[in-house]
Amino acid sequence: MSKMPRSLQVEVTNNCNFACIMCVRRTWKDEKYGLLSPRLFSKIVDEIDDALERLALYGFGEPLLHPELPAFIKEYREKHGSSTHILVVTNGSLATPRLVDELFRNGLNELVFSIDSNDLVKLNKIRVGSSQYSLFQHLAESVKIASKYDGKISIATVLMRENLAELPSLVDKAVELGISELTISHLVTYTSTLADQILYSLSSEYPVRLIEGIGLEKWEKISHLAFRETVKSQYSSQELKWHAIYNEIYNKAVEKGYSLNIFNIRQALERKNMLEETIRILGEAKAKGEERGLIINAPGVYADALKRTCPYIDKDYAYVRYDGLVSPCMDLAYEHPLFINNHYKIIRRVIFGNLWREHLRDIWLKPEYVKFRNTRKEFSKNIPWCSDCNLSTFNCWYVDENIFDCYGNEVGCSECIYAAGLAKCII
Ligand code: SF4
Ligand code: SF4
Ligand code: SF4
Numbered sequence: 001m002s003k004m005p006r007s008l009q010v011e012v013t014n015n016c017n018f019a020c021i022m023c024v025r026r027t028w029k030d031e032k033y034g035l036l037s038p039r040l041f042s043k044i045v046d047e048i049d050d051a052l053e054r055l056a057l058y059g060f061g062e063p064l065l066h067p068e069l070p071a072f073i074k075e076y077r078e079k080h081g082s083s084t085h086i087l088v089v090t091n092g093s094l095a096t097p098r099l100v101d102e103l104f105r106n107g108l109n110e111l112v113f114s115i116d117s118n119d120l121v122k123l124n125k126i127r128v129g130s131s132q133y134s135l136f137q138h139l140a141e142s143v144k145i146a147s148k149y150d151g152k153i154s155i156a157t158v159l160m161r162e163n164l165a166e167l168p169s170l171v172d173k174a175v176e177l178g179i180s181e182l183t184i185s186h187l188v189t190y191t192s193t194l195a196d197q198i199l200y201s202l203s204s205e206y207p208v209r210l211i212e213g214i215g216l217e218k219w220e221k222i223s224h225l226a227f228r229e230t231v232k233s234q235y236s237s238q239e240l241k242w243h244a245i246y247n248e249i250y251n252k253a254v255e256k257g258y259s260l261n262i263f264n265i266r267q268a269l270e271r272k273n274m275l276e277e278t279i280r281i282l283g284e285a286k287a288k289g290e291e292r293g294l295i296i297n298a299p300g301v302y303a304d305a306l307k308r309t310c311p312y313i314d315k316d317y318a319y320v321r322y323d324g325l326v327s328p329c330m331d332l333a334y335e336h337p338l339f340i341n342n343h344y345k346i347i348r349r350v351i352f353g354n355l356w357r358e359h360l361r362d363i364w365l366k367p368e369y370v371k372f373r374n375t376r377k378e379f380s381k382n383i384p385w386c387s388d389c390n391l392s393t394f395n396c397w398y399v400d401e402n403i404f405d406c407y408g409n410e411v412g413c414s415e416c417i418y419a420a421g422l423a424k425c426i427i
Contacts, residue, residue, distance in 0.1 A: 011059020
C-alpha cells in the first residue's frame, strides 16, 4: 500500500471566465469560489516527501486566472527537482506568449488546451465566452514556446453531436500546428438537455449484440409474455414456456458476466447508425493523426462492464480542491446532478480530509479512504455497472444518489462513465 499519493491534482481555482455548455459548474448552486492560497500550496509541497509522478494543476475552473500559478510551479521544482510531470489544462483564453513562456521556464511540462472544434462558430457556441479571445493564435504561439523548453502542447476535446463532423478537421489543425497529443472524451450529461448530444452506448456491447441477434421486437414480446401474469401466484404452462425462453436468453448475458438493461439496449439499437458513424469518425481521426505523428487517445463507443477501471485509483491520484478539501477524484469533489440511464441522480461530494488541518499522509491513510481505494482496485469485480441493469432505469433507489450501491459499497461509483472509459480526464 502506498504511504502517500503517487500523483496529485490540485485545483488552483474554481473561478472561470467561460460558461461552457457541458460544464458542471453551470449546475452548482451554493458553491463558494476562490483561489488556492499560496500558504496551502507551500504546505502541500512540504508534505510530499518523494517527488510525485504527476502533478495536475487544474480543476473546475481556469487555472491561468491564478496570478501565482508560475510561482507554484517554480516552488515545486525548487523543492522536488525535475522528475515530476507537471501539467496544466486551460481553456486557452489567457495563454498569452508571455505567461506561457513563464510557465514553461519555471518547469511546466505540458499545457493542454480544451478545444472542441476547429470551426470557430461551433467552438464559440460550445465554449461560451471564448469569442473574444484568439484561442488558435494562443495555441500556435504556445507550440513554439513549448518547443524551446522541450515542453508539450496537447488538446483535450469533448465529443458530442454538435462537433462530431469537425473532428477530422481538428486533427488536421492539430497536426498542422505541431500538437503532440489529442485526448477525446465523451460528454458527461449533468442535465437531461445534454442527453441528445451523446455519442456512446451506456449498455455494454455484448448485451446489445445479443438482443440485436434475436431482434428487439421479438425480445420485447418474449419479456412481455413471460411477465404479463406475474401477479398470479401460479404460472400457466404457457407462461412457464415464455419464462424458460426469457431465462435462456438472459442467462446467455449472465454467463458472459453481463446483464440486460432493455432501455439502454433499445437506445443503442435505435442510435446504431450514429454509433457506427462515431466509430468510423474516431477511427479515421486516429489513423489520420497517428500516421502524421499525433498521439490520439480516443474513447470507446460502447461501455464494457467487465473492463472498467478508475483512472484516479489506478494512478494513486488524490484531488485537492482550492479550499484544501481532499476528494478521491474530480467528479466527487463537488455535489452535482447527473442525468444517466434515463434518471437524475445527485452526486454527493466525497471528502476525506482538509489539508488546512491535516497532513496529506494522514488523510491518504485514513481507513475509510484506504478502503475506498482498495475496493476499486478490482473495479469490475467489486463495483456494479448499473447501465447493464434494468433497475437503474426503473427506480432502483440506490441510484438516486451515490451514497451506496447494491454490493454494499459506501459511495457508489456504479454509474461512473470515467471508469467505463467513455469520459476521459486529463491527469
Ligand atoms: S473552461 Fe472548463 S471550467 Fe471553465 S466553464 Fe469551460 S469547462 Fe467549465
Ligand atoms: S470511479 Fe469515477 S466517481 Fe469513482 S473514484 Fe473513480 S473517477 Fe471518481
Ligand atoms: S445499484 Fe441498483 S441499478 Fe445498480 S446494479 Fe445494483 S440493483 Fe442494479
